[in-house]
Amino acid sequence: MPPLLETFLPWLDIAGLSVFAASGALAAARKRLDFVGAAFFALITATGGGTLRDVLIDAPVFWMQDSTPVILCLAVALCAWAIPLRWWPERALEWFDAVGLAAYAVYGAAKALHYGMAPISAATAGIVTACIGGVIRDITAGVPSILMRHELYVTAALVAAGLFTALTVAGLAAPLPALAGAITGFIVRAAAIKWRLSLPPHQGH
Amino acid sequence: MPPLLETFLPWLDIAGLSVFAASGALAAARKRLDFVGAAFFALITATGGGTLRDVLIDAPVFWMQDSTPVILCLAVALCAWAIPLRWWPERALEWFDAVGLAAYAVYGAAKALHYGMAPISAATAGIVTACIGGVIRDITAGVPSILMRHELYVTAALVAAGLFTALTVAGLAAPLPALAGAITGFIVRAAAIKWRLSLPPHQGH
Amino acid sequence: MPPLLETFLPWLDIAGLSVFAASGALAAARKRLDFVGAAFFALITATGGGTLRDVLIDAPVFWMQDSTPVILCLAVALCAWAIPLRWWPERALEWFDAVGLAAYAVYGAAKALHYGMAPISAATAGIVTACIGGVIRDITAGVPSILMRHELYVTAALVAAGLFTALTVAGLAAPLPALAGAITGFIVRAAAIKWRLSLPPHQGH
Numbered sequence: 019m020p021p022l023l024e025t026f027l028p029w030l031d032i033a034g035l036s037v038f039a040a041s042g043a044l045a046a047a048r049k050r051l052d053f054v055g056a057a058f059f060a061l062i063t064a065t066g067g068g069t070l071r072d073v074l075i076d077a078p079v080f081w082m083q084d085s086t087p088v089i090l091c092l093a094v095a096l097c098a099w100a101i102p103l104r105w106w107p108e109r110a111l112e113w114f115d116a117v118g119l120a121a122y123a124v125y126g127a128a129k130a131l132h133y134g135m136a137p138i139s140a141a142t143a144g145i146v147t148a149c150i151g152g153v154i155r156d157i158t159a160g161v162p163s164i165l166m167r168h169e170l171y172v173t174a175a176l177v178a179a180g181l182f183t184a185l186t187v188a189g190l191a192a193p194l195p196a197l198a199g200a201i202t203g204f205i206v207r208a209a210a211i212k213w214r215l216s217l218p219p220h221q222g223h
Numbered sequence: 224m225p226p227l228l229e230t231f232l233p234w235l236d237i238a239g240l241s242v243f244a245a246s247g248a249l250a251a252a253r254k255r256l257d258f259v260g261a262a263f264f265a266l267i268t269a270t271g272g273g274t275l276r277d278v279l280i281d282a283p284v285f286w287m288q289d290s291t292p293v294i295l296c297l298a299v300a301l302c303a304w305a306i307p308l309r310w311w312p313e314r315a316l317e318w319f320d321a322v323g324l325a326a327y328a329v330y331g332a333a334k335a336l337h338y339g340m341a342p343i344s345a346a347t348a349g350i351v352t353a354c355i356g357g358v359i360r361d362i363t364a365g366v367p368s369i370l371m372r373h374e375l376y377v378t379a380a381l382v383a384a385g386l387f388t389a390l391t392v393a394g395l396a397a398p399l400p401a402l403a404g405a406i407t408g409f410i411v412r413a414a415a416i417k418w419r420l421s422l423p424p425h426q427g428h
Numbered sequence: 429m430p431p432l433l434e435t436f437l438p439w440l441d442i443a444g445l446s447v448f449a450a451s452g453a454l455a456a457a458r459k460r461l462d463f464v465g466a467a468f469f470a471l472i473t474a475t476g477g478g479t480l481r482d483v484l485i486d487a488p489v490f491w492m493q494d495s496t497p498v499i500l501c502l503a504v505a506l507c508a509w510a511i512p513l514r515w516w517p518e519r520a521l522e523w524f525d526a527v528g529l530a531a532y533a534v535y536g537a538a539k540a541l542h543y544g545m546a547p548i549s550a551a552t553a554g555i556v557t558a559c560i561g562g563v564i565r566d567i568t569a570g571v572p573s574i575l576m577r578h579e580l581y582v583t584a585a586l587v588a589a590g591l592f593t594a595l596t597v598a599g600l601a602a603p604l605p606a607l608a609g610a611i612t613g614f615i616v617r618a619a620a621i622k623w624r625l626s627l628p629p630h631q632g633h
Contacts, residue, residue, distance in 0.1 A: 052627035055575060058582040062556065069484070074274070074284050079484050082540070085548035103632065130287070138290035146267065153363060158563060160572050162365050165263065166254060172263040217257035222308065279479070279489050335492070343495035351472065358568060367570050370465060377468040422462035425509065 026193040027128050030200060031068075031080075032090070034121035037114040038151045039064035039091040043098035044111045045159050053099050060095035061088070063155040064118075071126045071147035075133040112211050115152050115164070119171070120203035123148035123178035124196050128186075137187050144179030145172065168219060170210035178203025231398040232333050235405060236273075236285075237295070239326035242319040243356045244269035244296040248303035249316045250364050258304050265300035266293065268360040269323075276331045276352035280338040317416050320357050320369070324376070325408035328353035328383035329401050333391075342392050349384030350377065373424060375415035383408025436603040437538050440610060441478075441490075442500070444531035447524040448561045449474035449501040453508035454521045455569050463509050470505035471498065473565040474528075481536045481557035485543040522621050525562050525574070529581070530613035533558035533588035534606050538596075547597050554589030555582065578629060580620035588613025 042063030046056035065081050065088075072079045081087040107113070127144030135143065149165065149172055156163045164171055182199030209215050247268030251261035270286050270293075277284045286292040312318070332349030340348065354370065354377055361368040369376055387404030414420050452473030456466035475491050475498075482489045491497040517523070537554030545553065559575065559582055566573040574581055592609030619625050 047630040047632070049576060050629040050632050051576070051578070052583070052629055054583045054586060054627060055581075056630065058555070058559070058575065061552065073278055073483055074287055076283060078486060082484055082545045082549045082553065085546045085552075088548055088552050099630065103630075135287045136290045138293055139287045142266065142290075142293050143287065145263070149263070157362060157567060158573050158575060160576055163363055165260060165363060166256070166365055168256070171260075173257070173259045176259060217259060219255040219257055220252040220261065220304065220308075222252070222255050278483055279492055281488060340492045341495045343498055344492045347471065347495075347498050348492065350468070354468070362567060368568055370468065370568060371459060371461070371570060373461065376465075378462070378464045381464060422464060424460040424462055425457040425466065426512065 026196050027125055030121040030125040030196065034118045034125060034148075035064045035068070035087055035090060036094050038067070038118040038122070038155075039094040040098045041111045041114040041118065041152070042155050043095040044103075044106070044114070045155050045161075047099060047103060048111075049159055053096075056099050057092055057095040059155060059159070060098070061091045062158065063151045064091045064094075065151075066154040067122050067126070067147040067149075067151035070150055071122075071129060071143060074143050074147070075130045075135055077129065077133055109211060113208075116174070116204060116207040116211060118151065119148050119175055119207055120178045120200045121148075122151070123175040123203055124182045124199040127179040127183050127199075128196060131183065131186060137183050141176075141179040141183040144183070145175040148175040148179070168216050170206055170215055170217065173217065174203045174207035174210065177206050231401050232330055235326040235330040235401065239323045239330060239353075240269045240273070240292055240295060241299050243272070243323040243327070243360075244299040245303045246316045246319040246323065246357070247360050248300040249308075249311070249319070250360050250366075252304060252308060253316075254364055258301075261304050262297055262300040264360060264364070265303070266296045267363065268356045269296050269299075270356075271359040272327050272331070272352040272354075272356040275355055276327075276334060276348060279348050279352070280335050280340055282334065282338055314416060318413075321379070321409060321412040321416060323356065324353050324380055324412055325383045325405045326353075327356070328380040328408055329387045329404040332384040332388050332404075333401060336388065336391060342388050346381075346384040346388040349387070350380040353380040353384070373421050375411055375420055375422065378422060379408045379412035379415065382411050436606050437535055440531040440535040440606065444528045444535060444558075445474045445478070445497055445500060446504050448477070448528040448532070448565075449504040450508045451521045451524040451528065451562070452565050453505040454513075454516070454524070455565050455571075457509060457513060458521075459569055463506075466509050467502055467505040469565060469569070470508070471501045472568065473561045474501045474504075475561075476564040477532050477536070477557040477559075477561040480560055481532075481539060481553060484553050484557070485540050485545055487539065487543055519621060523618075526584070526614060526617040526621060528561065529558050529585055529617055530588045530610045531558075532561070533585040533613055534592045534609040537589040537593050537609075538606060541593065541596060547593050551586075551589040551593040554593070555585040558585040558589070578626050580616055580625055580627065583627060584613045584617035584620065587616050 039060040042060040046059035130140035185195035244265040247265040251264035335345035390400035449470040452470040456469035540550035595605035
């Protein structure tokens, strides 16, 4: 597992961190916060999931011993802030969030497996930690949490973390489970954004 | 203390986990989420309090090394989801929540004492961790948190955790403090649900 | 660093804990909660930031081994509760919050540095843990989070934690960086409360 954590997975981590930071800065820009507020939103959105993940698996919190993740968040927030909102593609925030969701679901499950957690627990930790950044962003900004939007959101994280964990436990060679999980999870979420796909809701009576 | 943790208390843990999971799945069903969303709500409602408890006392997070709690949550969510809402008793969500509140207040305090925390801190940790699952459920679902409903909620957790801790510190034999705390705490909360009992509110001027 | 943590900084900790507890109890009184609810709000507001700080730096959670912080919160909540709302100065909650913000930003950064965290990470941990108590209070009470009020809030925490960390890394003698950081941070926040100062918001288009 260590070679896996050392080759492809760090890119998932950096990708997840960057796009979640961008989605947090965009959410703050829409609420017309100042730059410091936007950078704060970028930071809590981007680090929230990974902080919970590291707490769950009793790893040192990833942005405390080394400041690179903090600096990366600030750089992304600065770029996202400087670009006028009308230059962004429609639903840019959700597309960033989709990349972050797939990347963090796989990376969270991989790090949990690496720290010796049970496979089902590791996949679950991947799902929860991928979803929680967006939830923190939405609740702190005072908008309905992304979980309530009746789209495939948790489901996409479940596909990403579940496929990665199943293929890893099945013994597939190192970058394949991570690639398969992240790409499939992103496709599910992308389909949900593009065509508003959803699973059948509860009947409600 | 270990024999205590090995006999009656695990049942409090399982009871609390199951009923909080049911209350989370019901809250999601009322918001017409799909099954994956409901299972996610069941999971964060049921594991939220215990995760915070284990973080506070520096114990390994209870659902990471062993997947049983995750599987139990999913099974409960599936059952809660499959049953039509009209079959549930009125205020079913609140009754489940009441059982979970009393069970987790006592179990949280017991586990904190077992890990060597100061008695007042242990009782406080029991109260906070019993209340936080419902708060996470409500805030994520976008409904006013149960703490704001002007009923005896924190008070019931206080009675459960406080009575358990006081009787344990006083030296009462093993299952008695847990039984007394959980039952009395549940009665206080049940009375509040049934007759909308409350303490006098702040005068407000 | 230990002599620093042993002389001036504990007072910052006690000051921050007390005034955040007062702001939590006041927020609960305005929502007309009962005394137990107000004490609970005081507790989660006052301990929320420090709990996250200790989790981030992997220190034992400060209110678990020793019950003094819990008892202090309850005593403050009792006083805040007993005093009629009309006796409080206008915006009392925000003034308490301002003292807590400056005190916790510096104390959080100092404790993180003391535990060996990287300077930028330590300052960031100070900012996040100073802001989070107020966010927990507001979101749980169902009012818009203080971050969204378009005032200098995160900025004041940034000034406090940043100035403290920069002066400490520059080698200034022990109580000076803490004094300079806490006082300057409080002045920034006080100016924002008094004259509704703010940084330029995002252009919004």
